[in-house]
Amino acid sequence: MAIARHPGVYPAALEPATPMARFGPSHSAMPMVCRDNQSVYTEGQTRWAPETGPGRIEMTADTLHHADSDLEIHKVVVGDFENNVFVLRCRHTGDAVLIDAANEHDRLLELARSLGVRRVLETHGHWDHIQAIPAMREAGYSVGVTAADAAMLPSYDEIIGHDEVIEVGNLRLRTIVTPGHTPGSICFRVEGKPLLFSGDTLFPGGPGNTTLEGGDFTTIISSIEDLLFGPLGAETMVMPGHGTDTTIGDESPSVQDWVDRGW
Numbered sequence: 001m002a003i004a005r006h007p008g009v010y011p012a013a014l015e016p017a018t019p020m021a022r023f024g025p026s027h028s029a030m031p032m033v034c035r036d037n038q039s040v041y042t043e044g045q046t047r048w049a050p051e052t053g054p055g056r057i058e059m060t061a062d063t064l065h066h067a068d069s070d071l072e073i074h075k076v077v078v079g080d081f082e083n084n085v086f087v088l089r090c091r092h093t094g095d096a097v098l099i100d101a102a103n104e105h106d107r108l109l110e111l112a113r114s115l116g117v118r119r120v121l122e123t124h125g126h127w128d129h130i131q132a133i134p135a136m137r138e139a140g141y142s143v144g145v146t147a148a149d150a151a152m153l154p155s156y157d158e159i160i161g162h163d164e165v166i167e168v169g170n171l172r173l174r175t176i177v178t179p180g181h182t183p184g185s186i187c188f189r190v191e192g193k194p195l196l197f198s199g200d201t202l203f204p205g206g207p208g209n210t211t212l213e214g215g216d217f218t219t220i221i222s223s224i225e226d227l228l229f230g231p232l233g234a235e236t237m238v239m240p241g242h243g244t245d246t247t248i249g250d251e252s253p254s255v256q257d258w259v260d261r262g263w
């Protein structure tokens, strides 16, 4: 049976039903107070309440997706194609980056201002991932993208290369350029943590769509096998550009099935 897909999105029917079940209890089930120089957050409460700072506004705690003693990952889903936008935030310094200024710029600006975002990183240049870039740049946020996808953006500030380190407070994001979905698709791994932002390169159930201009199935399989499944541990959480999380260990056994089916 043919399954309709939009750019980069894997069939919902193939996605795991309960992503939180993959890495333990929901944060809401584990009340915890976290305090640093910018905010107080009590998991289990209903509000995020930044303490100080110009332009800081109260927002709901609904965006918190994952946390440990060093970091928070916030997630919002925006636009008609339900793009995931993540904010990775260092709990020790309050610095943060936003991954994929996809759409709904007012919402993203509120999130960015509230969480201490300093810059924006783009996983690739497909139009559903870049709609909020002009507003984010106008508000002063630097936007980074790979050289191969830069021309797909309306504008940008910096080029990101392969195997670079992007410091986010005390956190280090390692770049992994993974062509195939687009020529310049890139993933971001949090060093020292089993966490990967995969953009539209890897989803629960397979690789991203390679039928659009610039896509190549053989290339994306090589990227996934050589740069993700090879080096990353099975426990690594994968947070894709659409839909729910998965892990390297859940996906890697299926790569030959994907090659055999051809998508």
Ligand SMILES: [Fe+2]
Binding pocket: 007, 008, 124, 126, 181, 200
């Ligand atoms: Fe895409």
